[in-house]
Amino acid sequence: MSINIGDNNKIKNANIAERLEINDDQSVKKSFYEKHPVICGFLISLVAGIVLLFSFWDRIVNLIEGVLMPKSKIIKELANGTVDTLIALKRTKVLLTGFDNVELNTWINNEITGYPKDAKIPTYRIVRGSLMGSYFKGSMASHMTWNHVSIPLGKMPEDLQDSLLNVSFREGVEALRQLVEKCDSSSIQLGKQINADFFPVIVHYNKDPYMMITSAMVEISSQCIHNILSTIENRLLDALILLEKEFGVLDDLDIDIDSKSKDERIEIVKQLQVIIFNDNSVNIGDGNRIKESNIASSIQE
Secondary structure, X not given: OEEEEOOOEEEEOOOOOOOOOOOOHHHOOOOHHHHXXXXXXXXXXXXXXXXXXXXXXXXXXXXXXXXXXXXXXXXXXHHHOOOOHHHHHHHHHHHHHHHOOHHHHHHHHHHHHOOOOOXXXXXXXXXXXEEEEEEEEEOOOOEEEEEEEEOOOOOOOHHHHHHHHEEXXXXXXXXXXXXXXXXXXXXXXXXXXXXXXXXXXXXXXXXXXXXXXXXXXXXXXXXXXXXXXXXXXXXXHHHHHHHHHHHOOOOOOOOOHHHOOHHHHHHHHHHHHHHHHOOOOEEEOOOEEEOOOOOOOOOOO
């Protein structure tokens, strides 16, 4: 056979498409994984599970924990709740002895034994309660009575409300722990009794001459004491973590203060004061302080 192409030229006996190949996706051979993805996934998971059972993975996990988590046992015990707040305070007292800082030592001693009457207590130990009581309106012959209800304060000034409703806990941590355990296991109501001499003051600010208060008490939830203990423990944790970062493992309750220069020790004490007293003040010569100030906050280029 021949094909005429222009000017009588011919191509004879030619197979023009002899080597033409067709790329058909269906003709490509699929891998085992592509044919059986579910089976392969199961096998991979099975192998991974077997590998993870090998004991050397425990050493790897321990290594990671050693790098990322605290190494000291006393920190882990406090974080896990296996030691009480009193023991944690005593351990911290021993660790901080070398710094010879009066403020830190006084805080720890007060938390252990309780705050004296003339000592200023931290704000986390001051909680606000609710004024509950009983009163009636009307005459003795004809009146309405309300028993154990919330007593309104009317237009009582804020500072007077604070002195009335705020309750300060000066007890040591062990006494607080025993108190909250007793409250949680019984129906005892925490609070402070209001003297009857103060009843007319409450009536005065309510501007209700027919209101006769018979009893009043500022009631406190036991959860407030739990919060106090949690705050103390959290500050101890932060302080211990800082000490571990600076001095290494703390389990011997003996840190090498002399390994730090005087300036470094002063800086560590400042950081501990910020942690414990939540004090962001800056010391500037002669004991003067600037508290919670952003000195350069308004400087613009």
